[in-house]
Amino acid sequence: MSSETQQILTTDGIPLSVSLKKAERKNKIKAFLLVVPLLLFLIITYILPIGDMFMRSIDDKMVTNMLPKTFTAMEKWDGKEMPPEEVFAGFYSDFKILVQNKEHGKLAQRLNKEKNGFNSIIKKLFRQVQRNKIDEGQSIKEQIMKVHKRWRDVEYWQAIKRTAPPYTTAKYLKGMDMYYGPDGNIMQVEEDRRIHRILWLRTLEIAFFVTLFSFLMGYPIAHLLATLPMKYSNLLMICVLLPFWTSLLVRTASWMILLQQQGIVNDFFVMIGLVADDNRPEMMYNKVGTYVAMTQILLPFMVLPLYSVMKTISPSLMRAGKSLGGTPFVAFWKIYFPLTIPGIGAGCLLVFILAIGYYITPALVGGASGTLISNQIAYHMKTTLDWSFASAMGLMLLTGVLVVYWVYNKLVGVDNIKLG
Amino acid sequence: MSKNQEFVKFDKVDKSYDGKVLVVKDLNLDIAEGEFITMLGPSGSGKTTCLMMLAGFETPTNGEIYLDANPISNIPPHKRGIGMVFQNYALFPHMTVYENLAFPLKVRKISKDDIDKKVDKALSMVSLSGFENRMPAQLSGGQQQRVAVARALVFDPAVVLMDEPLGALDKNLRESMQYEIKHIHESIGVTVVYVTHDQSEALTMSNRIAVFNDGKVQQLSSPDKLYEEPVNSFVAEFIGENNTFGGEVVDLSNGSCKVKLSHGEILANPISVKSKGDRTTVSIRPERALINPENKMDNNHAGTIEEVIYHGDHTRVRLNLLGNSEFILKVPNSSKNLDIKLGNKINIGWNSQDARALDPK
Structure with missing residues (x-):
């Protein structure tokens, strides 16, 4: 009995587990040092930027910092009737500092986003402050309320109060075509202005169909690659990889040449009499262009994982299936196909995730009906400069990808993925 | 009932893959019903090609193969009803042992009860009862081999082909499997066509041995005759x-x-x-x-x-x-x-x- 519970010692009398740890410590340190550069690289280029994006997307500190005294005073205000004198006093003293620093314009801009009409009344107040019309000895509440009738409207003060928290999820709501109503409720934007939801759905739709098309085309190619004799399969492999080595822009541009109305594909259709010369179909600057170009570009990402899995399936399995009495179709469906599922999973996941965030190709050939959510993100980064909104949408996209991954893991199991 | 002496018949069969070289030349071979015949020869001698033609995975370039007097060259493999044991067993890795054995029965639309009975019987024949729910990867090489044999026999085929089935096993296991396969053959009386390059395997198991070289059958006779009375110097050299x-x-x-x-x-x-x-x-x-x-x-x-x-x-x-x-x-x-x-x-x-x-x- 005692020998079982007794610690096992090495010949030197050190407990075995301690000795083992000591012996392996050096290797562990070595291994860790080897991955340190990669770890740092990942932290600097991936983890930190995502964290920064997240902070930016929920950041709403500007007003919080501009109106500190106002918000301190507002803590006691119930937010239903007109705020008490202290709130007005706090607001006035905050506003004076803003006027000195010439930052009142920014405040007007930000508050105007929260509620229309702030721009003009802040300008008016600014003029009064500039001319020292406000007498600090008397009730500031009365004086500000006289500046403009909107200052007497409680809704505007509620709007100011809503900007108090340093963080907000408003950008995320905006990404889903929703916003905070006057009483803090989540509201939908009017139906004709719901552009983001359409973009999200279109992105999913295009990613789904691109994945489907790549699968339908990639499966036979991968099968050929895996079963042809070496000299042919090598040639075919180069055909698959050649586009891979060509710049994305070049490939997209060549699709533009092919698909435009006076392009080669249309010329061909006219030549074989499929369409009339004066009625050439538009195959670019719409969904068709996006489908065609993206499928071609993402095809290798489907073919390669499928190929590497099919390569490992022994041809004798199909033979066994046939010799046991299965028709070629049964042998394929019951034996070959189930064995390729890990490759299908890897290929589809890869293509879908790449497609969901695709940017250049839809931007160039997509037109208005073929652009995706990533094009919208780029638009907000470069044109409107609303980086926090761009960050919010970027993170929503990332979350979407993670959800896809999670669902996939539940259905197929990530351990079943094979990339080679 | 007299046994059909020409149950399987190769009639003047030629086979060429590239149109230049004949891998099988003018093969005439009769296999009797219930016989255990071995095709023995060095690699590249055409023995596996003959087996593949019989299984239906290759077509003869010339000549005809008969199974029970019916020409089979135009019958696809899945309609021939010939069981086959492959060199690397070719067990379906995503199916359990039971599903592997049930596969040939399911495609023949046999009822669930009969499938269970037949699978039971086949597994007990190779002494693997109780292994129904194992995956092939959880079995040892010898056990996989036995599952492959059971699967080739479970649908009661008229002929079973075995393509170097013991090649991947170690020496002791190979010897015991030789006896086991021989005993199974004796007990159920199925016709077996066995391909090997191992002469001792051939001598141990077969009723008759066809020694292949250079696309031709050099000698077809019982093991003792083959050893004692080789008809040419290739056979004398190759056997023993x-x-x-x-x-x-x-x-x-x-x-x-x-x-x-x-x-x-x-x-x-x-x-x-x-x-x-x-x-x-x-x-x-x-x-x-x-x-x-x-x-x-x-x-x-x-x-x-x-x-x-x-x-x-x-x-x-x-x-x-x-x-x-x-x-x-x-x-x-x-x-x-x-x-x-x-x-x-x-x-x-x-x-x-x-x-x-x-x-x-």
């Missing part, structure tokens, strides 16, 4: 060990011939020599040559011992005899004390009946 002398026939009379070697003359049994002056290779099995024979033998020559290798149950002795320094003797490990020492000169004798004068190499 063999001492050879190359020479020229100088005399040919009443069932015996005299062959002149580079050093001396020997008497031999003329098998494929027809006339005086023919070149020939004389083949003698090592165990047919004796040291200091007590009975009078018609060949008696002295040789020098060049190498002695102890093998436990016997000792291999290599001597230089009549100019052939590769002459092997097997001396049983008995109490009889022979003077086997390196460099000794000893007297070797054999009967001319056992020295077969075959075609020249």
